[in-house]
Amino acid sequence: MTASIVTTIGLKLAHLPTGKLRPEHIQKTLISLPKTPRLLLKPRYISVDPYMRTRMQPAGYDYIERWAVGSPLSGWTLAEVIASNGPSFKRGDFVVGHLPMQEIVASDGQQLTPVPEGSDPEAYLHPLGMTGFTAWVGMQRLGQPTAQDSVLVSAAAGAVGSIAAQLAQHQGANVIVTAGRADKRAWLHDKGFKSVLNHRSPDYIEQLHDAAPFGITLNFENIGGRAFTTAIESMATNGRIVLCGLVSQYQTRNPRKSPDNFAQLRQKNVAVHPFVVPDYLRYWDAFQQFMQPLVVQKRLAWKLDKISGGLDSVAPALIGLLNGDNLGKRVVEMP
Numbered sequence: 001m002t003a004s005i006v007t008t009i010g011l012k013l014a015h016l017p018t019g020k021l022r023p024e025h026i027q028k029t030l031i032s033l034p035k036t037p038r039l040l041l042k043p044r045y046i047s048v049d050p051y052m053r054t055r056m057q058p059a060g061y062d063y064i065e066r067w068a069v070g071s072p073l074s075g076w077t078l079a080e081v082i083a084s085n086g087p088s089f090k091r092g093d094f095v096v097g098h099l100p101m102q103e104i105v106a107s108d109g110q111q112l113t114p115v116p117e118g119s120d121p122e123a124y125l126h127p128l129g130m131t132g133f134t135a136w137v138g139m140q141r142l143g144q145p146t147a148q149d150s151v152l153v154s155a156a157a158g159a160v161g162s163i164a165a166q167l168a169q170h171q172g173a174n175v176i177v178t179a180g181r182a183d184k185r186a187w188l189h190d191k192g193f194k195s196v197l198n199h200r201s202p203d204y205i206e207q208l209h210d211a212a213p214f215g216i217t218l219n220f221e222n223i224g225g226r227a228f229t230t231a232i233e234s235m236a237t238n239g240r241i242v243l244c245g246l247v248s249q250y251q252t253r254n255p256r257k258s259p260d261n262f263a264q265l266r267q268k269n270v271a272v273h274p275f276v277v278p279d280y281l282r283y284w285d286a287f288q289q290f291m292q293p294l295v296v297q298k299r300l301a302w303k304l305d306k307i308s309g310g311l312d313s314v315a316p317a318l319i320g321l322l323n324g325d326n327l328g329k330r331v332v333e334m335p
């Protein structure tokens with residue numbers, strides 16, 4: 001066990017954004033490490049996710065601790081063990097955990113998921129990690145699509161949406177997916193989706209009507225804002241909505257604003273099921289049992305959107321994600 005590393009570089013929130021996140025809101029800082037840590041970890045990939053912007057909101061998100069000025073930033077991380085003081089982990093093991101965004105992380109080994117030998121470590125940041133879990137909870141457990149459903153999945157070239165849409169496809173549903181850029185829609189076509197729409201297009205409502213003339217029976221909502229309002233217009237009577245996220249609203253002062261046409265949901269008898277994954281962690285093992293075979297047998301398409309540059313790239317990568325730049329699950333590659 002090396003005890004020679006005593007400081008490292010980490011990231012902190014330097015200012016609370018009131019509108020769009022800017023690079024100067026996130027700064028590097030010197031971090032002291034414990035003298036005799038149980039484990040030293042070298043992060044290989046740090047996940048950047050839309051919820052990180054909600055942690056910077058002044059109120060309203062009680063399922064995760066909010067970041068204040070000076071808070072150290074953290075995120076889901078794939079890391080390699082570079083030194084170990086105990087039998088549970090050995091040098092060279094890969095682990096996944098919610099870790100501080102640092103060049104080197106000291107850990108007591110708690111709350112770390114070991115990546116099983118022979119598995120693809122990168123899968124544990126996406127289909128076998130939190131985004132896969134979100135898709136599975138929202139679609140498989142709550143949405144429960146059948147072959148009779150017309151399922152709408154917005155932002156389906158993104159992390160959660162891409163997995164959720166494929167889960168609905170596996171159930172034989174008529175799956176309608178959306179993406180805001182041509183290359184993302186080409187990727188979705190390539191993955192076998194027939195109805196690929198552009199939720200950013202002015203004629204999105206007409207596109208939806210053509211794809212589901214009798215209405216959407218299950219909407220997996222990722223975007224919020226205008227896309228959500230349009231989806232509500234297109235809902236079938238007795239339909240259901242799994243409310244996963246409202247990413248287009250996270251950089252506004254009213255990130256949880258309801259769509260103006262919310263009252264239509266009563267008229268159409270649509271059930272709405274909002275959820276956050278921390279409430280479902282008891283299903284983690286069931287999720288792994290379901291998802292691992294799909295990943296191993298390559299029955300699920302997934303893509304990491306890797307941004308190089310280490311900690312310096314976290315702010316631009318997150319800013320880009322919040323603008324919709326990513327195709328697949330965005331992660332920052334550590335040197």
Ligand SMILES: NC(=O)c1ccc[n+]([C@@H]2O[C@H](COP(=O)([O-])OP(=O)(O)OC[C@H]3O[C@@H](n4cnc5c(N)ncnc54)[C@H](OP(=O)(O)O)[C@@H]3O)[C@@H](O)[C@H]2O)c1
Pocket residue numbers: 049050051130131134155156157158159160161178179180181184200222223243244245246247248249275276277278321322323324325326327328329330
């Ligand atoms: N409920 C939970 O526990 C939970 C857990 C994880 C994530 N989520 C939610 O799931 C949703 C997807 O998250 P993700 O991690 O998979 O992200 P993501 O889909 O990989 O990235 C976000 C995507 O949203 C789309 N988007 C549409 N309108 C946008 C706008 N105005 N501004 C920015 N982006 C816009 C962009 O795709 P286009 O280019 O196609 O527009 C962008 O690529 C988010 O709402 C997130 O908060 C919920």
